[in-house]
Amino acid sequence: MQFQEFKIENLEQFPKDLETMLARQLETIAGITKNDDFTYAGVLKPLQDLDEELENFFTPLSHLNSVENSEETQKAYEASLPQLSKFASQIAQNEALFEKIKKISSDDLEPKKVIENNIRGFVLSGAELPMEQKKELEEISLKLSELGNNFSQNLLDATNAYELIIENERDVEGIPESDLALARTEVEGKTVYKFTLQAPSLMAYLTYGPNRGYREELSRAYATRAPQNGEVIDQILDLRFKKAKLLGFESYSEYSLAEKDASSTAEVTHFLEELGRLARPQAIEELAELKAFAKRVDNIEEFRGFDVGYYSEKLKKEKFDFDNSMTKPYFEQSKVLSGMLDVVSELFAVEFKAVEVPVWNEKTQPFDIYKAGELAGRVYFDLEARKEKRGGAWMHNWETHFTDASGEQHLPSAFIVCNFSPSTEDTPSLLRHDDVVTLFHEMGHGIHHLFGTCSEHSVSGVNGVAWDVIEFPSQFLEAFAYEKPILKRFAFHHETAEPMSEELLNKINDTKNYQAALGILRQVEFSLFDFNLHKALFQGDEVQELLNGIRETTALLEVPEYNKFQNGFAHIFAGGYAAGYYSYKWAEVLSADAFFACTDESGFNQEKAEGYQKYILNKGGSEDMSSLYKQWLGREAEVESLLKLYGIGV
Numbered sequence: 001m002q003f004q005e006f007k008i009e010n011l012e013q014f015p016k017d018l019e020t021m022l023a024r025q026l027e028t029i030a031g032i033t034k035n036d037d038f039t040y041a042g043v044l045k046p047l048q049d050l051d052e053e054l055e056n057f058f059t060p061l062s063h064l065n066s067v068e069n070s071e072e073t074q075k076a077y078e079a080s081l082p083q084l085s086k087f088a089s090q091i092a093q094n095e096a097l098f099e100k101i102k103k104i105s106s107d108d109l110e111p112k113k114v115i116e117n118n119i120r121g122f123v124l125s126g127a128e129l130p131m132e133q134k135k136e137l138e139e140i141s142l143k144l145s146e147l148g149n150n151f152s153q154n155l156l157d158a159t160n161a162y163e164l165i166i167e168n169e170r171d172v173e174g175i176p177e178s179d180l181a182l183a184r185t186e187v188e189g190k191t192v193y194k195f196t197l198q199a200p201s202l203m204a205y206l207t208y209g210p211n212r213g214y215r216e217e218l219s220r221a222y223a224t225r226a227p228q229n230g231e232v233i234d235q236i237l238d239l240r241f242k243k244a245k246l247l248g249f250e251s252y253s254e255y256s257l258a259e260k261d262a263s264s265t266a267e268v269t270h271f272l273e274e275l276g277r278l279a280r281p282q283a284i285e286e287l288a289e290l291k292a293f294a295k296r297v298d299n300i301e302e303f304r305g306f307d308v309g310y311y312s313e314k315l316k317k318e319k320f321d322f323d324n325s326m327t328k329p330y331f332e333q334s335k336v337l338s339g340m341l342d343v344v345s346e347l348f349a350v351e352f353k354a355v356e357v358p359v360w361n362e363k364t365q366p367f368d369i370y371k372a373g374e375l376a377g378r379v380y381f382d383l384e385a386r387k388e389k390r391g392g393a394w395m396h397n398w399e400t401h402f403t404d405a406s407g408e409q410h411l412p413s414a415f416i417v418c419n420f421s422p423s424t425e426d427t428p429s430l431l432r433h434d435d436v437v438t439l440f441h442e443m444g445h446g447i448h449h450l451f452g453t454c455s456e457h458s459v460s461g462v463n464g465v466a467w468d469v470i471e472f473p474s475q476f477l478e479a480f481a482y483e484k485p486i487l488k489r490f491a492f493h494h495e496t497a498e499p500m501s502e503e504l505l506n507k508i509n510d511t512k513n514y515q516a517a518l519g520i521l522r523q524v525e526f527s528l529f530d531f532n533l534h535k536a537l538f539q540g541d542e543v544q545e546l547l548n549g550i551r552e553t554t555a556l557l558e559v560p561e562y563n564k565f566q567n568g569f570a571h572i573f574a575g576g577y578a579a580g581y582y583s584y585k586w587a588e589v590l591s592a593d594a595f596f597a598c599t600d601e602s603g604f605n606q607e608k609a610e611g612y613q614k615y616i617l618n619k620g621g622s623e624d625m626s627s628l629y630k631q632w633l634g635r636e637a638e639v640e641s642l643l644k645l646y647g648i649g650v
């Protein structure tokens with residue numbers, strides 16, 4: 001059997017079947033833990049087979065729950081989750097198994113990495129601590145998840161508590177009708193416009209709202225949300241610091257790096273400062289242009305933070321006179337998909353062949369992948385929006401390439417899911433350019449998994465790849481979606497079959513680079529604040545002082561004193577990004593550098609692309625990414641490449 005068939009026999013029965021499988025797996029694990037076999041083949045090999053068995057079984061349900069959501073899928077999914085988390089914690093607390101794994105060794109690269117990862121996982125969950133500290137760690141983790149919840153709840157309450165009612169039509173002139181329709185409401189028989197601090201509403205006014213006073217009011221309300229989170233932040237930072245110390249780290253930043261690609265806290269800080277330094281000169285120019293524009297059109301003397309979005313949009317319109325509706329007729333979904341598959345085929349010498357196999361929805365398109373004539377993987381594209389599908393776009397890996405304990409080879413499979421506008425009887429599905437970018441992005445994740453050739457399950461494909469480099473292959477492929485020679489392959493008008501004009505092709509790239517340096521500087525500010533905040537213990541006013549210090553180089557406009565941006569920084573205080581926000585840019589440097597290595601004036605550099613496949617995609621998580629990168633190009637990725645990608649001269 002090459003691939004699993006996509007099907008779930010009985011949703012109602014699913015949680016029961018899962019329970020049976022997990023109970024059987026726990027028995028197998030107990031057997032492995034107790035026997036006298038201390039070899040890799042006898043312990044870690046069969047353990048990974050269990051992972052694959054569980055993923056093969058569970059992935060179709062989580063996938064179905066996302067793309068064909070129904071009461072039945074929800075019920076089955078919700079009944080499964082607690083079972084899975086209980087199972088995971090039973091394994092994490094299996095000390096006898098940990099002791100056994102510590103005694104296993106191997107000289108082979110992949111098994112060595114699997115052993116290392118396993119030990120690290122146990123250590124980071126506190127397996128080596130004395131009982132008392134283990135309990136302390138558990139309490140800290142519990143308290144931290146409570147505090148994260150408090151942080152989001154305070155933020156949510158504050159966001160929902162505010163509204164701005166605008167009565168005068170003149171104060172909403174220029175706001176797109178789709179945004180206005182959402183704001184329009186009746187108060188005592190009168191039509192008024194209600195703006196809130198929810199992102200779409202806030203962004204609509206800050207980008208298009210003509211009344212400067214209202215823009216100031218909204219941005220002040222936004223920047224002063226949830227003042228009580230200041231206290232929550234202190235508690236979170238204190239506990240994170242304690243947690244890191246308990247586990248033997250100098251700081252929470254150092255703890256965060258234990259499972260990441262970046263090797264030291266100094267390296268991350270240096271990288272961010274360097275990126276900021278390189279982007280700053282152009283950012284100053286971009287801001288100067290914007291200020292001059294605001295002075296020219298509205299006689300703005302003192303340009304402020306709440307003016308940035310509004311005048312940026314107006315200047316963009318003046319400079320490019322360009323929007324999505326102009327390119328959309330040229331991006332017909334079926335042409336874009338086959339064009340993208342052609343690009344991937346050429347770059348990596350593979351073939352995609354449409355197959356007829358069971359799918360969850362008739363719009364799903366499955367393809368088998370062949371390398372040198374041999375079957376190598378399967379990918380399913382499910383690209384159109386529908387009511388039962390959750391929003392957004394993602395790649396979901398299903399099967400993995402590996403060799404199991406009995407010596408049998410398994411092939412990988414993955415789902416690529418997007419939410420493009422659906423086709424109707426009269427019109428095909430047409431994509432915006434950012435949809436095209438999204439498709440390339442998710443396919444980049446897809447080939448990272450599908451081109452994996454490792455033998456060990458837990459480091460094959462996207463398995464075991466560090467969090468700060470997981471976006472490298474996706475952003476790498478994404479960069480191709482702005483290139484003229486690539487777009488020319490599939491950008492034909494869906495009615496006239498005319499190719500897209502040079503002018504439009506140029507505008508696609510120019511608008512990507514618009515105010516790119518200001519954007520980078522902003523990301524550097526967020527990342528540096530997050531990372532340095534976790535390098536020591538900061539409390540009370542020290543948090544604000546740290547941020548002010550960073551802003552001396554990253555903020556080109558004066559930030560008002562009332563601005564407490566940190567109280568709303570949910571990514572790091574209520575999400576998984578603590579001391580990890582830098583990952584966005586970290587991975588992007590690799591993507592940009594790799595992109596330039598694989599392209600030259602004539603198009604693809606075939607030899608380099610082959611190397612990218614061999615050293616990066618094939619190797620999955622079997623070695624650290626920076627080491628794979630060096631093996632590929634004989635050097636490290638250069639920060640300058642990222643700036644070059646955005647047309648920033650350095």
Ligand SMILES: [Zn+2]
Pocket residue numbers: 441445471474
């Ligand atoms: Zn991604």
